[in-house]
Every structure is written in C-alpha cells, then in structure tokens.
Amino acid sequence: MRPFSLLFLLLVIIPLWRICQRAGFHGALSLLALIPVIGTLIVGAVLSFGEWRAPKSRTGNF
Template structure:
C-alpha cells in the first residue's frame, strides 16, 4: 500500500510538468501575436484549448506597427 501513495504524488508532479510544457509556449505565442499572455492558460481547459488554437490560427495577428500605435 505504501507504493500507491508514492505514485499519487508522482502523478501530481507529472501533471505539473505537462502543464508547464503546454502553458509556457502557448503563453509566449499569445504575447508574440499581440494578445495577453494569460490567454495561454486556456490550453489547460478542455474544449477551450481547441477554441484557443482556432483563435490563434484564424484571428488577425497584430503587427509590430499596430502595437506601437496603441
């Protein structure tokens, strides 16, 4: 029974690692295309992650000149 608790703790660690691996690049991508970085957290939410990917793919990206005007 003691081994089970060890794997439960490791499961949390793996979820945290996978979350970081997914959120960090999505956060950075959102910032680079001119949207708020925290929008990248949606990658962790089921269904919202698919909507986020479609939004990134098809939404107009703000260029550097557009960002400088604001």
C-alpha cells in the same frame, strides 16, 4: 502538485503564453488550455483565425 500537472504547465502553458504574446494577444489566453479538450481548440482557433496584432519584422523574410 502532481507531476503530470507540472509537466503540462512546462510543455504546454508556458510556450502557449509566449506564442500569444508574440502574436499580440494577452498571454493569459493560454490558460484556456487548462480546460480539457475544448480549451486547447479555442486557443488554437484564436491563434489560427485571429488577426495577429504584433508588429511585422523589418529585417529578413521572417
């Protein structure tokens, strides 16, 4: 595995996986980011315009 691939995995895919899960989407959606340019745009569009199915927090204003 090339060093750049590992760095991309650690800095992009893993955080995107967690964001997708917390938003109520399947974490594997983040794997679309592996497709150059268009994959990241698709994931961004889904997270931006999709309805987040995650339960809303009952404490605080977060």
